[in-house]
Amino acid sequence: MGRPPCCDKSNVKRGLWTAAEDAKLLAYVSKHGVGNWTVVPKKAGLNRCGKSCRLRWTNYLRPDLKHDTFTPEEEQHIINLHKAIGSRWSLIAKQLPGRTDNDVKNYWNTKLKKKLRKMGIDHVTHKPISQILCDYGNITSLPNNTANHFGPSFNNNNSTTFVPESDPSSCITGLAFTNMMVMNPMMESQDHSSTSTLPFGFLSQFQAMGQDNVSLQPHFLNEVTSSCSSSSSPPATDLLSSQCHATAQVVTPSSSPFNWSEFLLHDPFSSADQLNKHQEEILHGLVSSPANPAVGNGIQSQPQGFEVGSSSSSAINGGQGLNNNLPDDHISSSLSSFVDTILGQDSEMRAALFPELLDGSFDY
DNA sequence: AACTAGAGCAACCGCCAGAGG
DNA sequence: ACCTCTGGCGGTTGCTCTAGT
Numbered sequence: 001m002g003r004p005p006c007c008d009k010s011n012v013k014r015g016l017w018t019a020a021e022d023a024k025l026l027a028y029v030s031k032h033g034v035g036n037w038t039v040v041p042k043k044a045g046l047n048r049c050g051k052s053c054r055l056r057w058t059n060y061l062r063p064d065l066k067h068d069t070f071t072p073e074e075e076q077h078i079i080n081l082h083k084a085i086g087s088r089w090s091l092i093a094k095q096l097p098g099r100t101d102n103d104v105k106n107y108w109n110t111k112l113k114k115k116l117r118k119m120g121i122d123h124v125t126h127k128p129i130s131q132i133l134c135d136y137g138n139i140t141s142l143p144n145n146t147a148n149h150f151g152p153s154f155n156n157n158n159s160t161t162f163v164p165e166s167d168p169s170s171c172i173t174g175l176a177f178t179n180m181m182v183m184n185p186m187m188e189s190q191d192h193s194s195t196s197t198l199p200f201g202f203l204s205q206f207q208a209m210g211q212d213n214v215s216l217q218p219h220f221l222n223e224v225t226s227s228c229s230s231s232s233s234p235p236a237t238d239l240l241s242s243q244c245h246a247t248a249q250v251v252t253p254s255s256s257p258f259n260w261s262e263f264l265l266h267d268p269f270s271s272a273d274q275l276n277k278h279q280e281e282i283l284h285g286l287v288s289s290p291a292n293p294a295v296g297n298g299i300q301s302q303p304q305g306f307e308v309g310s311s312s313s314s315a316i317n318g319g320q321g322l323n324n325n326l327p328d329d330h331i332s333s334s335l336s337s338f339v340d341t342i343l344g345q346d347s348e349m350r351a352a353l354f355p356e357l358l359d360g361s362f363d364y
Numbered sequence: 365a366a367c368t369a370g371a372g373c374a375a376c377c378g379c380c381a382g383a384g385g
Numbered sequence: 386a387c388c389t390c391t392g393g394c395g396g397t398t399g400c401t402c403t404a405g406t
Contacts, residue, residue, distance in 0.1 A: 016374070016400080038391075054392075055375070090394060105395075106373055 013047045017056055021046055025053055026061050059102045066098035070107055078104055079112060083126040 013021075028044035034057065037050035046053060059065075070078075074096055081092045087108075089101035096104065116123045122132055 014376075036391085051392080052375080058393095059374075087395065101394075102374080109396095110372055 011047070012041075012049045012052070014049075014052070017060075021048070022056070022061060025056060029057060029061070059100045062100075064098055065100065070099075070111075074099070075107075075112065078108060079116070079126075082108065082112075 017025075024044045024046055025040070028040060032043070034040075034054075037054040039050070040046075040053045041048045041050055044053070048056075077095060078092060081095060085091060087105075089105045089108075093099050093101040093104045113123045116126070120129055121127065122129055125132060127135075
């Protein structure tokens with residue numbers, strides 16, 4: 001029944017690869033090509049797991065890989081693509097010839113996130129921190145019919161009722177609301193890594209930014225957190241805590257546990273559903289379909305003037321050296337339309353939710 | 365010179381969809 | 386039809402190097 005395991009994981013070598021191992025793997029793949037990775041270590045005389053061999057090959061030994069540092073053009077391209085499609089590193093890497101998903105991921109985590117932070121930009125949403133705070137502040141002040149956009153899943157099966165309360169003057173309410181969302185024990189029960197499920201990444205951003213750029217102090221956030229996640233009385237002097245308690249309430253009948261996954265996956269906006277569907281279709285086209293000439297020929301290329309967002313900025317000026325096969329204008333149009341489509345529908349969503357914020361779109 | 369903190373990066377982990385037996 | 390494995394992916398860990406004290 002089934003296949004035999006690829007290797008005895010307790011008896012294979014792990015950790016860094018030696019030059020001798022690299023040479024064996026390189027020699028084998030050069031001669032036989034890549035096929036079934038489970039047999040590669042045996043045939044190549046390596047005491048490694050096939051998966052480890054595959055990773056070593058794809059991330060390091062492949063002859064078409066670049067090992068030099070990322071260029072400013074590549075950097076900007078990563079940022080733009082991340083803004084458009086998020087942390088789908090393999091897709092992003094496919095746009096950067098000679099780069100692996102691991103390269104891109106590492107570069108993002110070690111360099112670009114910090115760079116964006118220093119610019120005061122949330123690395124998840126690619127929006128200014130201040131705008132995100134105001135977005136959430138406005139969420140809490142939305143009229144009931146608008147707020148109900150958040151509600152359908154909450155209200156399904158009478159499991160949960162989300163009751164926003166108004167505080168039109170405060171951006172901080174947004175933060176408090178988010179902390180409530182993040183630290184709510186109910187949520188934690190669904191996902192113990194709740195901080196990674198932040199709808200936005202700015203909580204960590206605040207912590208990372210420390211005390212320089214924001215008047216909120218880490219301990220301040222902690223107090224909010226604790227007061228929001230427990231039924232104890234908040235410190236009277238803690239503005240955020242009181243805001244937290246005053247801003248939103250989640251009523252959860254204990255007999256019917258609320259499913260956050262369903263809430264997060266369910267999108268009450270049909271346009272957003274269409275957006276997701278469309279985005280998936282486009283991404284599918286982006287990936288690797290040999291039938292798609294834009295993919296096979298040029299999608300690994302840098303589009304000229306590729307720019308996410310409505311700005312006409314030409315921070316990426318043509319991506320020379322990245323484009324191998326297609327004319328720049330061809331790539332530019334295919335990728336730009338892809339991004340434009342996403343951003344256009346994003347704007348529609350924002351128009352529905354935050355009409356007053358339409359003027360605040362941010363571009364690099 | 366010794367120690368520490370942070371950066372950079374290679375490798376591993378765990379999950380998932382699809383395929384093999 | 387079912388079970389298990391493979392290949393691919395994103396997230397995370399841990400090692401090495403370097404700069405600062």
